[in-house]
Amino acid sequence: MPPRFEGLRRLPVLKNESFRGAFRRWLTSQTVPRLVVLGVASYLVLALTAYAIFGGNACAVMLDGKTVAVAADEKSARQALSEVLKQKYSQAGGPVTVAGKIAYKGIKAQPEELLDQEGLRSRFNESLTFNTKCTAIVVNGETKVFVKQMEEAEALLAWLQTLYPVEAGEQPAIKEKVELVKANAAVGSILDLETAKKTVLLGTNKIQQYVIKDGDTLWDVARAVNIDVDQIALSNPGIDLDNISIGQQLNLSKEAPLLTVVATRQVTVDEEIPYEVEVKKDDQLLAGEKQVLTEGESGERTVTYLITRENGFETERQVLYQTVIREARAEVVVTGSVTMLASRGGSVRLNWPCSGGITSPFGTRWGRMHEGIDIGAGYGYDVVAAAGGTVISAGWEGGYGKAVQISHGGGLVTHYAHLSSIEVSNGQTVERGELIGLVGSTGNSEGPHLHFEILVGGEPRNPVNYLP
Ligand SMILES: [Zn+2]
Secondary structure, eight states, rough: OOOOOOEEEEEEEEOSOOOOHHHHHHHHHHHHHHHHHHHHHHHHHHHHHHHHOOOOEEEEEEETTTEEEEESSSSHHHHHHHHHHHHHHHHHHEEEEEEEEEEEEEEOOOOEEEEEOOHHHHHHHHHOOOEEEEEEEETTTTTEEESSSEEEEEEHHHHHHHHHOOTTTTTEEEESOEEEEEEEEEGGGGGOHHHHHHHHHHSSSSSHHHHHHOTTHHHHHHHTTTHHHHHHHHHHOOOOOOOTTTEEEEEEEEOOOOOOEEEEEEEEEEEOOOOEEEEEEEESSTTTEEEEEEBBOOOEEEEEEEEEEETTTTEEEEEEEEEEEEEOOOOOEEEESBBOOOOOOOOOOOOOOOSSSSESSSSSEEEEEOEEEEEEEOTEEEEOSSSSEEEEEEEEOGGGGGGEEEEEEEEEEEEEEEEEEOOOTTTTTTTTTTTEEEEOSSSSOOSSSSEEOOOOTTTTEEGGGGOO
16 A cells, blocks of 8 residues: 555644653654655755755856856856957967866855956956967977967077178077977967067067167166176177167167077188287386387288187187298387277277376286276376266375276266376266376375276276277
């Protein structure tokens, strides 16, 4: 006989007993089917209550098990993600995939936690990584740059080798080991060809540019951004940095280029062998006077060099073989001070602070660092500002004797020592070529001369490289 449900019997009336006893008496009075129904009903009540407390009214979008966003329902979450995928597809120019595993899970959320379509899209954009197929440029085993197409990577390498002016007989090649590898990378990390070129050239994607203003020297720019002049040259191939003009744009990067274009060539030239100058001191001669005992004569030779250039700069000049046609003959002079002349070079143009030859060069002499040059000039000769600036020190400076320091801005300071008199005062503005003092021999000095220093950021530099 099938069980029949005949309703629950009434709760018994309490007859002078505990509620527990009455309940047990009532329970045992029920039939089995009735108890089953009672159990199911109780379960439903509990389940509904649990759902109301713990159940979902929203959809969590999970990336590898972590909630990324909460949407009203799975459909709207999927719709927003597919919008973003479409947009990434057109950005990447091809199919994209989400890095990691996406899952949807029903949860209960407060209304203010739910993101609308726009909110979902921007959340996906910022929290998910979208990968696409691309080409990696791998330099010495390290992935450096992603471009979309293999052809773009090939074009970049070809472009790089045409970037630096090629001399006759040079065959440019890339120094580093470069591999072009098919890869899968985040859409945002894939560079367009122009950006990729700059990245390879400047060593970075974050390119700072500088527009030359009226009155700028290359040195000013270099100081302002704390990059040395050689590095600026490296970042601006093909630009003649000795002739920068107002409005010109320079790339500024502290990074080395990612790739090095090496070109070598052999050159055979007839060249002079410079003669050396032997200086003999003679106390009979006044400072600045000299007497040539033997005229110097240049020699001549035919030399074959192997010249190596990297990114347009000569890095090595190796003598492969040479034939001496005529040996040089040294010049012998007798002097009270004297005679090496300054050479050209450097980027800052200063003028000579006084006339005269260099009697002692910059650098180490007799085991001591000579932080400037000595210019052999007679007592009382004019000393002028090497460039316009502000006098930051004028007075006695120990071993320097009477001395003047002029700041030219940006950390460039010129220093004039052993003066017999000072014609400027501290804080005064001076023009290029303006008289600042007279040559003397004050302080630690053996005879009248001008000791001249150039300091860049407090570091002494060879003035010869800054003088015409
Ligand atoms: Zn000196």
